Amino acid sequence: MGRQPCCDKVGLKRGPWTIEEDHKLMNFILNNGIHCWRTVPKLAGLLRCGKSCRLRWINYLRPDLKRGAFTEMEENQIIQLHSRLGNRWSKIASHFPGRTDNEIKNHWNTRIKKKLKQLGLDPITHQPITEEDHCKNGDEVDQTNSFKEEEGVLSKVKPRDTQEQREQPELKFEEATDFLLNYELLLCGNLDEGVRGPNQEPDRSILQSSNTISIEDSSQNQSNSNGESNCSSSSLQEHNNGGGVQQWVDRVDSMLSWDGFDFLEQELFLFEDRF
DNA sequence: AACGGTCGCAACCGCACACGG
C-alpha cells in the first residue's frame, strides 16, 4: 500500500497561481511564518494543497529570490558543480543564494545542456563526445557535433533563434575556446578533488574566486535543515543592510502590479522592521 | 493572418527520506 496523497485533491485548485492567491499566501507566511505546510492553505484561505503552496513560496514568492538571467560566472559554476554532484539540483542550488533548484534545473535543461552539446561535450559525463557516442546516440549527438564541420564558427543550425541567441547570434571560435579553457580549469579543480569523493567539502578556492558566493554564505543559508524561514531571514538580514527588503518590495510590486497592494506593503514594512 | 513547430518556465507527480510516537 502506498502513501496517502499529501492532500485530498477533491475541490482543490491546480494550475497557475492567481495574483490573489499569491497575495494570500505571501500575506499569511509573512504574518505567521511556516510551521506546517499542510495547514498553510487552510489557514491562508487557499484552495491549494500544502505542497503546492510550498513550491509556490520557494520558487516564486520567497523574498530572497534572485531573479533574472544567469550570469556566465553562474553558468560556469553550475557546470562545475554538476560535474561533481550530478543532477542533485538542490545541492547545486545551495551554492547559489537566491536561486532555486527548479530554476537551475530548468536552466540546465534548456540552455547549458545545449551549450555543452554545441561544444561537443557530453552534458552527463562532461567528457568530449566520442565518435562511438556519435554512432550510439544517433541524431541527438549528431546534431551536437556538427559544428566540427563548420569553419571557425561553432554555432550549428538551430531551429530558431532564442532571445539569448539573438543577443549572441553565434558562438564564435574564440569564445568557444575561452569557454573550453574555462571549462578545463573548472574540471581540473574537480579532478584534483576527485579523490575526495562527492560528499566532501567542495573546493573553496574555486568557489571563493567567484564574486557572488562563498561556502560560508551558502552554509549560512543551509545552517538550518528546517530550511525556509531561516534561509529567508538570513538573506533578509543581508538584504536589509543595503535596503534589500525595500528593493524586494519594489520588485514584487512591479512584478505583481496589484491595485490593492498598499495593504501588503504595510505588512512588508512591518516585516522589515523585525530584522 | 493563420498555422504549426519549438522553446522556456511554472507547476505537478511520485518517490525517498527524516522524524516523532
Place this chain on the structure above:
DNA sequence: GCCGTGTGCGGTTGCGACCGT
C-alpha cells in the same frame, strides 16, 4: 523496529510566447 506523517527532491508535463512559413 515499525508505522504514519510531513517535507524535500528530481523528473516530467502543460501551456503560453515566440518564430518561421
